[in-house]
Amino acid sequence: MSSSNNPSSRKEKSSGERPSKAGNNFRQTFQEISIKHASRRRITNKIVSIIAIVFVIGAIIPLASILFEVIKNGVAVLSVQFLTQPPGAIGSDAGGIGPAIQGTLITVGLASLIGAPIGVLSGVYLSEFATTSSVKGPKQRAISFFANTIRLFNDVLTGLPSIVIGIVGYVAIVLALNSFSVWAGAFALSIIMIPIVSRVSEETLKLVPNSLREAGYSLGISKTKITLFIVLKNAKDGVLTGVILAISRIAGETAPLIMTILGTSLFFTSLTGPVDALPLRIWRLASQPYESAHGFGWGAALVLILIILALSASIRLIARGKGIRVRTETI
Amino acid sequence: MPRLLDLGLDRIRNIVTDMAKLSEGSVFSALEAYESNNIAKKHIFELSEKLRTLQDEVTDLAVELIARYQPVATDLRFIKSCMEIAYGYSRFGRYSYDIVDVLETLTPLTDCDKNAVSEMAMTVRKMILLSVNALESRDKMAAQDLYQMDDTVDTLYRKYLRELVSNLTKDSSGKPRCYISNLLILRYLERIADHACYVGDSVYYIITGASSPRR
Amino acid sequence: MRLSSSSNEEVTRYSPQTSDNDKRVVVAPATTQTKIKLSIQNVNAWFGKKHAVKGVSLEVKENSVTAFIGPSGCGKTTLLRCINRMHEMTPNAKAEGRVILDGVDVYDKSSDPAMVKRRIGMVFQKPNPFPTMSIHDNVAAGLKLNGIRDKKLINEVVEQSLKGAALWDEVRNDLHMPGMGLSGGQQQRLCLARALAMQPEILLMDEPTSALDPIASSKIEDLVQQLKEHLTIIIVTHNMQQAARVSEQTAFMYLGELIEYNPTRDIFKNPQKELTEKYISGRFG
Structure with missing residues (x-):
């Protein structure tokens, strides 16, 4: 009479049937296989971790041995006189590398002042403006063609031998001004710097989640302000890393400097005259046959490394101090 | 693929269908008991x-x-109507029991005039069948027909009420147990007719989402 | 809170009488004023070649809550983003049609897209506070970057907006802390406060609770009821029960078309279109 119980009993029946016999068998075989796999996976895991550690050590050894060698040989010559005096007579162990330190700071500083803004802005253009959607049709195609061309040139420029850039600086500025000059050196170095900064900035800015730009648009904020105060601010760390990377790279450049600032044993006089630089000085000292010159060379190398280290550390510290302390992982 | 909700709706539908059959049976047996004087009180009580x-x-x-x-739309209306219909059917059962209760208390009624009740019972039987079928066949027009039949039932009820009163005053030595039993049973039948109409209303609500135009 | 403070017609049509029997009248909800705030007329939207919104027209009353529902990819979010011209910020996106706000087409040549966005605020699916800014700066960002310098005024608006988003009591002592340090629900209310600081007339909410837990979601829903006293809200939601709870009007979209636009109570009690019924009762496909 009461068929009202049917649905529930029907439900039970159908749910009881579902895990079929074939399914049970498969579950069992699957479990057996996965147990076998698990032990193999543990062994593979161990082997791969060991290999990884070995390679990491392999990568660190040359780096550490260079550092060790530089410190071992360089520390001995470090002194106030060494850091501040101009080089003494060739072969003597008097004098120092004062002009080279000064020259490197001036040339690299000037190159950064030219290269970093251009590089960052070109990165901003490529990331934020070249893909704009408000223009459509042929104009947009022209813009994206232009952007791709810039990217291509960036890549080519990054791969260009630095001596070629030095020659360009020589032809464009040294010959034009008829004198080796700081300007020429800074120009050549900034050309090396720009593609690196531009590329890194573009990539970092692209990592800024679009939701932040949209949040900005939704508040009726202009694109310029969104780019400057929201996007760039958010990508600050990455952009700075790019700039530091580029500065480290140009601080160690030798070839373009031979063609542009020439190198001298005198202190800085004017932006239009020649100046010394650490890599140049290292190169000159190393090519001398005297033992004392080699010691000075090691010392100069150590100073160069320390300058670059101090630069990265201080820029990072400043960046962190100014912004909000908490660097959030979840953007 | 059926939704989880569908299993529950099927279950409700099955219970209500069962109730339709049971309530139909109980009213019919009560009326039969009255007509045949064979009181099956226990069965109807169950x-x-x-x-x-x-x-x-x-x-x-x-x-x-x-x-x-959280059912919505037709599902929600169906559930709400099922509650009302289930109540209607349980009332059918209750009134059937009341009818046999009257029969038992006022028995014997063999020599009473049963024409009035029989006449109304005919319409009420039709109404019950119609209301039960309306739910099964989702007939939204049934409500209309039910209300028309209910009008006849109401008219009959008022007519008999007046007749009974005038008969009582004319013939005070008559058979009070006949008058009282007729009156009560007519009243129960009239209530059953009303609930049959409500069942029709509920069916109409499931289908159209509006309350029956008669109300 | 939801029942007593809202003017959701259906739920609180009859106000409980406390003392005065003479005042036993049917409460006239705020929505009785039938001023049309926003009129969407034949809006079409594309992503590249994909026709995402197909000729949708509907009208939104002032101080009401309208919900857009429909399966994923039905164009409801795109339609929402057409209203404040956010859609055209997406690469390759295109929109056509008229969106009339107080009688003026936001797509008219004379209207400034940034101005449109200031009048029509937006809250996004995922909470997106500015990560480099403090709670205070997040709310103040829209004002500051739009040229407001008055510090006192900014502080006032920040407080008022945080109160409006029911966040003030929780953060009043931590205004200098980073916005990202808040919980997901608080972050979303921070974004709401940020939008409110611009004093918008319309608030667009794009699945504002889909990334939140039920408690945080229900807080947002309660807020919607309060906020509609002052502004007009349009909310896109995947959660049909949410649409049923918070909105007065519901628009059901499917494959870019507006299938049905009716009072919410009718959509959920007695939808006029079979497709709507199938969708809301989970019978799709």
């Missing part, structure tokens, strides 16, 4: 009790479905 339990079951299930699945 039916009435069964209907009441089933009604509770429908309400419980309906509340559970609403709480668990």
Whole structure:
């Protein structure tokens, strides 16, 4: 009479049937296989971790041995006189590398002042403006063609031998001004710097989640302000890393400097005259046959490394101090 | 693929269908008992009790479905109407029991004039069948027909009421147990007719989402 | 809170009488004023070649809550983003049609897209506070970057907006802390406060609770009821029960078309279109 119980009993029946016999068998075989796999996976895991550690050590050894060698040989010559005096007579162990330190700071500083803004802005253009959607049709195609061309040139420029850039600086500025000059050196170095900064900035800015730009648009904020105060601010760390990377790279450049600032044993006089630089000085000292010159060379190398280290550390510290302390992982 | 909600709706539908059959049976047996003077009080009492339990079951299930699945639209209207229909059917059972109760208390009624009740019972039987079929066949026009039949039932009821009163005053030495039993049973039948109409209303609501135009 | 403070017609049509029997009248909800705030007329939107919104027209009343529902990819979010011209910020996106706000087409040549966005605020699916800014700066960003310098005024608006987003009591002592340090629900209310600081007339909410837990979601829903006293809200939601709870009007979209636009109570009790019924009762496909 009461068929009202049917649905529930029907439900039970159908749910009881579902895990079929074939399914049970498969579950069992699957479990057996996965147990076998698990032990193999543990062994593979161990082997791969060991290999990884070995390679990491392999990568660190040359780096550490260079550092060790530089410190071992360089520390001995470090002194106030060494850091501040101009080089003494060739072969003597008097004098120092004062002009080279000064020259490197001036040339690299000037190159950064030219290269970093251009590089960052070109990165901003490529990331934020070249893909704009408000223009459509042929104009947009022209813009994206232009952007791709810039990217291509960036890549080519990054791969260009630095001596070629030095020659360009020589032809464009040294010959034009008829004198080796700081300007020429800074120009050549900034050309090396720009593609690196531009590329890194573009990539970092692209990592800024679009939701932040949209949040900005939704508040009726202009694109310029969104780019400057929201996007760039958010990508600050990455952009700075790019700039530091580029500065480290140009601080160690030798070839373009031979063609542009020439190198001298005198202190800085004017932006239009020649100046010394650490890599140049290292190169000159190393090519001398005297033992004392080699010691000075090691010392100069150590100073160069320390300058670059101090630069990265201080820029990072400043960046962190100014912004909000908490660097959030979840953007 | 059926939704989880569908299993519950099927279950409610099955219970209500069962209740339709039970309540139809209980009214019919009560009327038969009256006509044949064969009082099957226990059977009808069991039916009435069964209907009441089933009604509770429908309400419980309906509340559970609403709480668990938040039904909307037709599903929600169906559940709401099922609660009302289940109540209607349980009333059918209750009135059947009341009818046999009257029969038992006022027995014997063999020599009473049963024409009035029989006449109304005919229409009420039709109404019950119509209301039960309306739910099964989702007939939204049934409500219309039910209300028309209810009008006849009401007219009959008023007519007999007046006749009984005038008969009583004319013939005070008559058979009071006949008058009283007729009156009460007519009253129960009239109530059953009303509930049959409500069932029709509920069916109309499931299908159209509006209350029946008669109300 | 939701029942007593809202003017959701259906739920609180009859106000409980406390003392005065003479005042036993049917409460006239705020929505009785039938001023049309926003009129969407034949809006079409594309992503490249994909026709995402197909000729949708509907009208939104002032101080009401309208919900857009429909399966994923039905164009409801795109339609929402057409209203404040956010859609055209996406590469390759195109929109056509008229969106009339107080009688003026936001797509008219004379209207400034940034101005449109200031009048029509937006809250996004994922909470997106500015990560480099403090709670205070997040709320103040829209004002500051739009040229407001008055510090006192900014502080006032920040407080008022945080109160409006029911966040003030939780953060009043931590205004200098980073916005990202808040919980997901608080972050979303921070974004709401940020939008409110611009004093918008319309608030667009794009699945504002889909990334939140039920408690945080229900807080946002309660807020919607309060906020509609002052502004007009349009909310896109995947959660049909949410649409049923918060909105007065519901628009059901399917494959870029507006299938049905009716009072919410009718959509959920007695939808006029079979497709709507199938979708809301989970019978799709």
